[in-house]
Amino acid sequence: MRRIGSTFLLSLGLLLALPSVDADTLLVESVQSSQSVARPAHGMTMDQVLQNYGEPSRRLGPVGEPPISHWVYPDFVVYFEGDHVIHSVVPPHH
Numbered sequence: 001m002r003r004i005g006s007t008f009l010l011s012l013g014l015l016l017a018l019p020s021v022d023a024d025t026l027l028v029e030s031v032q033s034s035q036s037v038a039r040p041a042h043g044m045t046m047d048q049v050l051q052n053y054g055e056p057s058r059r060l061g062p063v064g065e066p067p068i069s070h071w072v073y074p075d076f077v078v079y080f081e082g083d084h085v086i087h088s089v090v091p092p093h094h
Contacts (some may be wrong), residue, residue, distance in 0.1 A: 005018040039088040046083050053078075 040049045053073060061069025061080075068086075070079045078088045 021059050037090045038088070039073075040078050040085045042085055042087065044085045046080060049078060049085065 029039070038052065044052075056071035056073050056078070058072040059069065060072070061067065063069070066081050068079060068081055070077055076088050076090050079086050
């Protein structure tokens with residue numbers, strides 16, 4: 001009986017560890033894919049983003065104080081505070 005219990009606990013422990021391994025793998029893959037996508041740098045102006053990346057598929061905002069807006073491109077999203085890029089990200093589907 002003790003052998004069955006310890007085997008069960010070992011199996012349960014391995015099963016519980018699997019999701020964290022998958023999550024770590026997804027995070028690493030996400031970071032690697034985001035590094036391969038050219039996107040606007042922090043501090044660029046809206047005009048510079050338009051010149052370098054063209055018209056976004058959607059413009060959203062501004063919202064809040066300070067005003068934050070974001071532009072959606074096929075491979076990334078750019079966040080602006082006022083007229084300057086504060087961050088650009090690659091969505092999880094890339």
